Amino acid sequence: MPSLCRACLKTFDAGARCPACRSPRVTAHPELFDLSIAHMDCDAFYASVEKRDNPDLRDKPVIVGGGTRGVVSTCCYIARISGVRSAMPMFQALKLCPEAVVVKPRFDAYVETSRAIRAMMAEMTPGIEPLSLDEAFMDLTGTARLHGAPPAVMMARLVKRMEEELGVSGSVGLSHNKFLAKIASDLDKPRGFSVIGRAETQEFLARQPVRIIWGVGTATQAALETAGIRTISDLLRWDRRDLGARFGSMGDRLWRLARGEDQRAVAPDHRVKSISKETTFNEDTADPDILDGHLWRLAVQVSDRAKAKDLSGRTVVLKMKRADFSLVSRRHALGDATQSADRIYREGRALFDAAGRVGPLRLIGIGISDLAPAAVADRSGDLLDPDATRRRKTEAATDAIRARFGTDAIIKGRALR
Amino acid sequence: MKISIERGTLLKAVGQAQSVVERRNTIPILANVLIEAEGNTVSFRATDLDIEVVDRAPAMVERAGAVTVSAVMLHEIVRKLPDGALVALEGDAASGRLTVAAGRSNFNLATLPKEDFPVMASSEYTTTFTAKAAILRRLFDKAKFAISTEETRYYLNGVYMHVATGEEGPALRCVATDGHRLARIDAPLPDGAQGMPGVIVPRKTVGELRKLLDDDDADIAVSVSETKVRFATTQITMTSKVIDGTFPDYSRVIPTGNTRRLEVDATEFAKAVDRVATVSSERSRAVKLSLDEDRLILSVNAPDSGAAEEELAVAYADEKLEIGFNAKYLLEIASQVDRENAVFLFNSSGDPTLMREGGDTSAVYVVMPMRV
Numbered sequence: 001m002p003s004l005c006r007a008c009l010k011t012f013d014a015g016a017r018c019p020a021c022r023s024p025r026v027t028a029h030p031e032l033f034d035l036s037i038a039h040m041d042c043d044a045f046y047a048s049v050e051k052r053d054n055p056d057l058r059d060k061p062v063i064v065g066g067g068t069r070g071v072v073s074t075c076c077y078i079a080r081i082s083g084v085r086s087a088m089p090m091f092q093a094l095k096l097c098p099e100a101v102v103v104k105p106r107f108d109a110y111v112e113t114s115r116a117i118r119a120m121m122a123e124m125t126p127g128i129e130p131l132s133l134d135e136a137f138m139d140l141t142g143t144a145r146l147h148g149a150p151p152a153v154m155m156a157r158l159v160k161r162m163e164e165e166l167g168v169s170g171s172v173g174l175s176h177n178k179f180l181a182k183i184a185s186d187l188d189k190p191r192g193f194s195v196i197g198r199a200e201t202q203e204f205l206a207r208q209p210v211r212i213i214w215g216v217g218t219a220t221q222a223a224l225e226t227a228g229i230r231t232i233s234d235l236l237r238w239d240r241r242d243l244g245a246r247f248g249s250m251g252d253r254l255w256r257l258a259r260g261e262d263q264r265a266v267a268p269d270h271r272v273k274s275i276s277k278e279t280t281f282n283e284d285t286a287d288p289d290i291l292d293g294h295l296w297r298l299a300v301q302v303s304d305r306a307k308a309k310d311l312s313g314r315t316v317v318l319k320m321k322r323a324d325f326s327l328v329s330r331r332h333a334l335g336d337a338t339q340s341a342d343r344i345y346r347e348g349r350a351l352f353d354a355a356g357r358v359g360p361l362r363l364i365g366i367g368i369s370d371l372a373p374a375a376v377a378d379r380s381g382d383l384l385d386p387d388a389t390r391r392r393k394t395e396a397a398t399d400a401i402r403a404r405f406g407t408d409a410i411i412k413g414r415a416l417r
Numbered sequence: 418m419k420i421s422i423e424r425g426t427l428l429k430a431v432g433q434a435q436s437v438v439e440r441r442n443t444i445p446i447l448a449n450v451l452i453e454a455e456g457n458t459v460s461f462r463a464t465d466l467d468i469e470v471v472d473r474a475p476a477m478v479e480r481a482g483a484v485t486v487s488a489v490m491l492h493e494i495v496r497k498l499p500d501g502a503l504v505a506l507e508g509d510a511a512s513g514r515l516t517v518a519a520g521r522s523n524f525n526l527a528t529l530p531k532e533d534f535p536v537m538a539s540s541e542y543t544t545t546f547t548a549k550a551a552i553l554r555r556l557f558d559k560a561k562f563a564i565s566t567e568e569t570r571y572y573l574n575g576v577y578m579h580v581a582t583g584e585e586g587p588a589l590r591c592v593a594t595d596g597h598r599l600a601r602i603d604a605p606l607p608d609g610a611q612g613m614p615g616v617i618v619p620r621k622t623v624g625e626l627r628k629l630l631d632d633d634d635a636d637i638a639v640s641v642s643e644t645k646v647r648f649a650t651t652q653i654t655m656t657s658k659v660i661d662g663t664f665p666d667y668s669r670v671i672p673t674g675n676t677r678r679l680e681v682d683a684t685e686f687a688k689a690v691d692r693v694a695t696v697s698s699e700r701s702r703a704v705k706l707s708l709d710e711d712r713l714i715l716s717v718n719a720p721d722s723g724a725a726e727e728e729l730a731v732a733y734a735d736e737k738l739e740i741g742f743n744a745k746y747l748l749e750i751a752s753q754v755d756r757e758n759a760v761f762l763f764n765s766s767g768d769p770t771l772m773r774e775g776g777d778t779s780a781v782y783v784v785m786p787m788r789v
Binding site: 383 | 569573594595596597598667669699701703743767769783785789
């Protein structure tokens with residue numbers, strides 16, 4: 001079986017250990033040298049950077065995140081042994097792991113390391129689609145002759161270089177499409193290298209729970225569960241049309257992904273056309289207060305994403321799905337672009353009010369489109385709304401607090417509705 | 418109905434009618450103009466259910482009667498007839514057709530029953546006064562650029578006409594704003610206008626009204642109620658619903674403590690703004706004003722496309738200031754200035770800026786700055 005030593009990058013035909021360096025870090029798979037879509041995900045990225053820059057922390061549990069009232073942003077694998085997880089409230093994490101060292105995030109250092117990783121990737125292929133600072137898809141199709149080595153070897157070389165030159169480790173997933181590559185990279189963390197071949201795709205997926213599918217959140221999971229769908233093999237028993245009828249466009253996606261079909265290309269300059277967030281309710285609701293709370297929370301998420309990507313939008317879009325799956329959408333073009341949660345929420349709320357009674361909803365979503373650079377956003381005030389300037393300053397202050405102490409460190413009352 | 422009418426007179430009347438009818442509407446009769454002949458007058462009535470315009474013209478009436486016919490089509494026909502032609506309109510009740518004849522041209526148009534034509538309910542006008550066309554023209558013309566097109570703030574989609582205490586005493590005042598700029602124009606209060614309810618005159622009405630106001634000395638009879646406003650000359654009566662909403666309290670928006678004073682030739686200023694804005698390809702082009710003693714530097718810096726700078730000699734004696742504006746807004750308010758210099762009054766780079774036309778206290782403009 002084609003085998004690869006991840007310690008010395010030697011390729012060979014058989015054996016549990018590398019014939020050259022005797023390392024046990026061997027990856028063997030029948031299709032190892034035939035697959036070219038990869039997903040690389042750094043292991044506990046922020047914590048690894050912190051350990052690299054402060055060797056005293058190396059053997060200690062490290063949590064990156066805000067003060068005692070914040071949340072865990074990333075934790076190292078030592079902390080994970082005690083049960084600490086990311087997004088966990090800090091006090092809970094410290095209860096589980098009292099000896100943990102809490103480090104405040106240093107985004108500059110993470111961005112710098114991320115850039116260095118991206119530069120290494122760029123030497124391998126132009127087909128890079130970054131998902132965040134610490135993970136990216138790579139399409140290495142047709143690069144074997146150029147590099148004199150198949151994609152698997154190149155990916156092993158990438159993570160080896162990252163460890164040696166940057167002091168951070170990563171896990172690789174290699175497969176024949178993005179959906180499976182991303183699943184694979186998560187199978188063997190940290191320092192993992194997993195392969196999902198074409199031949200085993202069906203059999204592998206059938207064993208997995210539906211939540212492994214990207215986009216299946218708590219609400220969809222609950223809806224699927226009601227339909228008796230827990231695992232992907234449950235999904236495979238459904239007819240394509242029935243899934244479509246019951247779950248809309250999501251149904252069709254589920255049908256295809258359950259079969260390991262994913263035609264999406266690795267998009268190097270993945271130009272974002274819009275930023276939106278939506279949520280499906282456990283129970284349909286027409287309660288304006290509940291919907292208002294959702295609108296605000298979603299607007300904050302949209303705004304956060306726009307701010308992270310240095311983008312803003314000239315149009316605010318409101319999406320509502322009724323209990324019978326019929327869709328109502330409303331849009332409003334703004335005079336100038338915005339990335340402010342306050343503005344997105346207010347415009348969305350005005351659209352919601354103007355839409356009148358649309359009946360109980362199963363989903364509500366809000367977004368911005370007609371995107372523009374952040375530099376042109378929110379540049380002019382509103383004569384008739386002198387408080388807007390004050391609210392904008394409040395939002396900037398809130399953002400600073402949230403960046404330091406976690407996204408839930410400070411919230412508006414209406415977020416609790 | 419059978420009438421003969423001079424082509425020029427007909428063209429003007431039908432022109433007014435066809436501009437009121439909605440191009441896209443689902444009610445066929447609303448595309449028509451109602452022609453009514455009696456005595457030696459013909460009236461042309463058109464409506465979009467929000468505005469109704471009635472134009473009366475002299476004609477030779479051989480047989481009194483009424484007919485409705487497509488306003489746009491009749492206008493097109495009359496427009497294409499030779500100047501000076503005498504046009505005969507004859508309605509045939511039996512066939513339901515209207516014949517339009519001029520010289521050797523003959524047209525036969527479909528009609529709709531006159532009974533179906535909606536007539537706007539009359540209103541109890543509480544205030545009636547007369548004003549010269551020139552006065553009303555100035556009030557609306559200078560304010561209308563600031564009307565908002567945002568449907569979410571429908572109450573800004575018009576000009577707020579009301580009675581106010583102006584800087585020179587009681588005034589008939591027109592205000593429009595879209596939240597980015599505001600125009601406040603005053604005229605001495607005409608007799609009889611005291612106690613007039615404030616009304617928001619819709620954008621379309623403001624546009625249509627303009628056609629009534631060409632003749633400076635014409636007397637315009639204005640009637641106002643809570644829900645309607647009517648403007649009438651001897652020939653034309655235009656009635657419009659007003660926007661059912663509350664115009665925001667604009668007075669708190671107009672800055673009173675702006676002390677930094679810039680005086681500049683409005684035309685030169687507008688030309689310079691227009692020139693430097695050329696290099697920006699953004700939709701909202703931002704122009705930076707850098708003010709120092711008697712010197713104004715206008716600059717635009719668009720990283721993607723280029724940069725531009727122009728210096729103007731101005732009168733400015735206050736502290737240095739840098740402030741940005743949307744070029745379009747600056748151009749529009751600068752073009753409101755007729756004869757005098759434009760006088761800008763600034764506070765800080767984040768506060769609303771005031772503009773006046775020289776020493777004229779009857780027109781005030783406010784514009785919101787933009788971060789640059």
